[in-house]
Amino acid sequence: MRVYNSQTRKKEELIPIKEGEISIYSCGPTVYNYFHLGNARPFILFDCLRRYLEFRGYKVNFVQNFTDIDDKMINRANEEGITVKELADRFIAEYFKDAQGLGIKEATVHPRATENIDAIIDIIEKLIEKGYAYEKNGDVYYRTRKFAEYGKLSHMPIEDLEAGARIDVSDVKEDPLDFALWKGKKEGEPFWESPFGEGRPGWHIECSAMANKYLGKTIDIHSGGMDLSFPHHENEIAQSEAANGVPFAHYWMHNAYINIDNQKMSKSKGNFFTVREVSEKYGYEVIRFFMLSSHYRSPINFSEEILKSAAAGLERLKNCRRNLEFLLGGAEGELTAEEKRLLDGFDRFETRFCEVMDDDLNTADAVSVLFDFARELNIATEERRSRAFLETALAKFLRLCDVLGVVRPEERGDEDEKIEAMVKERAEARAAKDFARADRLRDELTAMGIVMEDTKDGVKWHRA
Numbered sequence: 433m434r435v436y437n438s439q440t441r442k443k444e445e446l447i448p449i450k451e452g453e454i455s456i457y458s459c460g461p462t463v464y465n466y467f468h469l470g471n472a473r474p475f476i477l478f479d480c481l482r483r484y485l486e487f488r489g490y491k492v493n494f495v496q497n498f499t500d501i502d503d504k505m506i507n508r509a510n511e512e513g514i515t516v517k518e519l520a521d522r523f524i525a526e527y528f529k530d531a532q533g534l535g536i537k538e539a540t541v542h543p544r545a546t547e548n549i550d551a552i553i554d555i556i557e558k559l560i561e562k563g564y565a566y567e568k569n570g571d572v573y574y575r576t577r578k579f580a581e582y583g584k585l586s587h588m589p590i591e592d593l594e595a596g597a598r599i600d601v602s603d604v605k606e607d608p609l610d611f612a613l614w615k616g617k618k619e620g621e622p623f624w625e626s627p628f629g630e631g632r633p634g635w636h637i638e639c640s641a642m643a644n645k646y647l648g649k650t651i652d653i654h655s656g657g658m659d660l661s662f663p664h665h666e667n668e669i670a671q672s673e674a675a676n677g678v679p680f681a682h683y684w685m686h687n688a689y690i691n692i693d694n695q696k697m698s699k700s701k702g703n704f705f706t707v708r709e710v711s712e713k714y715g716y717e718v719i720r721f722f723m724l725s726s727h728y729r730s731p732i733n734f735s736e737e738i739l740k741s742a743a744a745g746l747e748r749l750k751n752c753r754r755n756l757e758f759l760l761g762g763a764e765g766e767l768t769a770e771e772k773r774l775l776d777g778f779d780r781f782e783t784r785f786c787e788v789m790d791d792d793l794n795t796a797d798a799v800s801v802l803f804d805f806a807r808e809l810n811i812a813t814e815e816r817r818s819r820a821f822l823e824t825a826l827a828k829f830l831r832l833c834d835v836l837g838v839v840r841p842e843e844r845g846d847e848d849e850k851i852e853a854m855v856k857e858r859a860e861a862r863a864a865k866d867f868a869r870a871d872r873l874r875d876e877l878t879a880m881g882i883v884m885e886d887t888k889d890g891v892k893w894h895r896a
Contacts, residue, residue, distance in 0.1 A: 433445075433485075433488070434446065435685055435792050435793065437684055438684040438686045439585050439684045443791075443792055444683065446652075446653075447682075448652050449650060453491045453493065454485055454490045454492050454493070454653065455492075455493045455651045456482060456493070456494045456651070456652065456654075457639070457681070458474065458495070458654075458655045459496070459655070459664070460475075460499070460539075460542070461498065462505065463498050463500055463505070463520050464504045464505045464509075465508075466523070466526055466530065466706040466708045467527060467706065468704040468705060468706050469704070469706075469710060469734060472719065473723050473728075474656055475534070476536060476724065477728045477793070478655045478685070478687075479535070479537055480837060482537065483836075487835045493646075495541045495542075495543065495642065495647055496539040496542055497542070497544070497639060497642050498524055498542060499638065500516070500544045501516060501633070505520065506622070515622075516622050517546070520546075524544075526708075530708055530711070533707075533711055533716030534707065534716050534717075534719060535716070535717065535837035535838070536837075541646050543645070545638040545642075546624075548641055548642050548645060549624045552633045553627065554641070555640055555672075556613050556614055556626075556637065559574065559613065562675070563575070563578065564578055564671075564674040566606065568604040569604055569616060570630075570631060571604065571612060571614060571615055572613045574667070575607070575610060576590070576610050576611065579670040579674055584669070585665055585669055585684060586666055588662075613633070613636075614626065614637075616628075616629055636663070636664055640668050640680075643681075644676065649672070649676040649678050650678050650680065651680070651681050652681070652683060653682070653684075654668070654681035655686070656686060658689065659689065661684075661686055688728065688731040688732070690731070690732045690733075690734050691732065691734065692704070692733075692734055707719060710739070714743055715743075717840060718739060718746055720837055721742050721746040721799075724837075724838070725745065725796055727796045728793060728795065748803065749806055749833065750842075752806035752809055753830070753833075753839050755813060756829070757826065760819065764819050765818035765820065766818055767820045767824075771818060771820070771821040775824055778809075778825065781801055781805040781832065782832060785832050788801065789835070798832075798836060799836070802832060809829060812825070813825075851877065851880070854873055854877055855877070855882075855884065855891050857869075858874060858877070858891070859891055861873065
């Protein structure tokens with residue numbers, strides 16, 4: 433597999449540190465609100481990267497953090513009259529609801545910043561000892577200019593780099609580009625004991641500490657949105673490599689923005705849609721499919737029209753699954769010679785799927801492969817097929833769908849038994865030429881949001 437390395441600005445062969453295993457650190461959410469579509473893009477894309485690497489046989493150690501202490505969290509908790517921990521607990525739970533809906537697998541570890549204070553203090557102490565950090569009035573700052581390679585990720589001379597939104601400008605700093613590793617205690621803020629005094633960690637240091645703790649001093653892949661490239665990831669490199677004396681990450685993967693009217697979607701601009709609200713209208717799986725239908729390094733300009741198009745595309749793939757499952761209900765028998773030939777031919781779809789995914793996680797072309805596969809399956813099942821053929825064909829199709837995390841099994845509830853009974857009753861009414869009763873049942877089912885299709889093999893149905 434070749435991936436585009438943001439640091440070298442070229443595609444490189446993915447060669448893991450340890451044969452058969454890959455370590456990934458992917459930046460997670462700051463848990464003070466529901467996450468929006470822009471946040472969801474890296475969560476979905478790098479979950480897909482993990483799925484694909486596991487599909488290819490790698491053991492993947494995937495770490496995604498929760499930032500559960502920062503200025504935004506403190507401000508919101510104070511507004512609501514609750515503790516920062518109560519706020520974090522609430523929105524971590526909400527994160528998992530949305531993540532589960534989106535088909536995002538839980539990380540190997542989901543560390544919280546506040547549960548890793550000792551690891552954070554340890555790395556800060558190393559930086560002070562090596563002269564890369566200094567204390568001032570209870571704060572600890574990183575000497576940015578001391579790290580000679582600062583700017584190697586963003587590819588800008590240090591003189592041209594401007595302080596990012598989370599780099600505090602302060603008279604006590606030696607240099608405007610220095611950034612906080614530890615913030616001294618302030619009235620009304622949570623704090624922890626440390627050798628530098630009571631206070632709390634800065635934002636950047638938490639990821640360096642947790643990547644080091646859970647994955648080691650050097651990791652295979654570090655991923656996140658391109659908005660994190662500077663200053664967050666640049667600062668992670670500076671901290672980690674100064675403290676440990678070895679490369680921090682071999683590959684940096686960054687996804688492009690989601691735009692609204694050609695402007696980056698963000699909470700600060702107020703031009704965002706939460707995953708929760710979009711899912712209520714379109715469903716979580718449509719959001720995931722929408723994200724994967726473009727290459728991760730290409731910006732997406734969000735619109736309802738594009739979401740509707742994604743919903744229609746996903747429905748094509750779901751209909752293929754439904755058709756195979758429906759036909760299985762009345763199928764029997766073993767493979768014929770012709771069916772074996774057809775199944776062998778289907779292997780070309782997995783070969784092509786792997787070729788495009790090996791080319792820098794090209795999910796857009798992988799989706800096209802699934803469409804081609806579905807079309808071939810639909811053609812192949814125009815004739816009656818054996819149970820063995822249908823089972824194998826369905827397994828081959830779902831094997832690839834699962835890598836993308838789409839065309840998941842549809843939940844069936846108590847109402848489904850009622851629907852099945854009504855569909856059967858309608859079929860019996862048609863057979864008895866009681867068309868009035870058949871039409872009444874059809875109208876009732878339509879009102880329930882049920883779409884029916886009369887076929888030579890019986891009636892297929894699904895929810896609209």
